[in-house]
Amino acid sequence: MFDLFCKGVSLYGPFWDHVLDYWKQSIEKPNILFLMYVEVKKNPKIQLKHLAEFLECPFSIEEENSGVVDEILKMCSFENMSNLEVNTNGKFSTGKAYTIFFRRGEIGDWNNYFTIEMKDKLNHIIEEKFQGSRLKFLYV
Numbered sequence: 001m002f003d004l005f006c007k008g009v010s011l012y013g014p015f016w017d018h019v020l021d022y023w024k025q026s027i028e029k030p031n032i033l034f035l036m037y038v039e040v041k042k043n044p045k046i047q048l049k050h051l052a053e054f055l056e057c058p059f060s061i062e063e064e065n066s067g068v069v070d071e072i073l074k075m076c077s078f079e080n081m082s083n084l085e086v087n088t089n090g091k092f093s094t095g096k097a098y099t100i101f102f103r104r105g106e107i108g109d110w111n112n113y114f115t116i117e118m119k120d121k122l123n124h125i126i127e128e129k130f131q132g133s134r135l136k137f138l139y140v
Contacts, residue, residue: 002118006125016129023135041107044073078105 008014026034033054040047048069052058059069074080081087082102103109114122126137 002114006121016125019137020129020133020135023133038107041105045069048073048076078102 004010005015008016012018022032023034026032033051035047035051049059063069082105087102111119130137
C-alpha cells in the first residue's frame with residue numbers, strides 16, 4: 001500500500017495532486033478553507049473559531065462564555081467521533097468496516113508504522129511534490 005500511495009495510486013486518485021489543487025484553490029479563492037489536521041489538533045478552539053468565521057457564523061461572546069465552543073469541541077473530538085456506533089459497527093457496501101478510518105488520532109503516530117527507509121522516501125516525495133508551493137506539510 002505504501003508503494004502504491006507513493007506512486008499516486010489510491011482509491012481516490014493521487015493524494016499529492018488533490019492536496020496541491022485544494023491548496024492552490026484556497027489561496028486564489030476566498031470560499032475555500034484549507035485546514036491542516038496538525039493545526040486543528042494543536043489549537044482546536046482557535047481552528048473552530050476560524051471555521052465558524054469562514055462559514056460566516058462566528059460565535060458570540062455569550063456562546064463562548066456559556067461553553068458552546070467547548071461543547072462542540074467535545075462532540076467533534078476524535079475520541080467521541082471514533083466511538084460513535086456508526087463508526088464502530090458501520091460497513092461499506094464491500095463489507096469493510098468503517099473503523100479503518102481511525103487509528104489513534106495522534107500527531108506523528110505514523111512514525112510507529114514506517115521504517116526509516118519509508119520515512120526518507122516520503123520526505124523526498126513531499127519535498128518534490130510541494131516544491132515552490134509554499135505549502136508546509138506538517139508530518140511531525
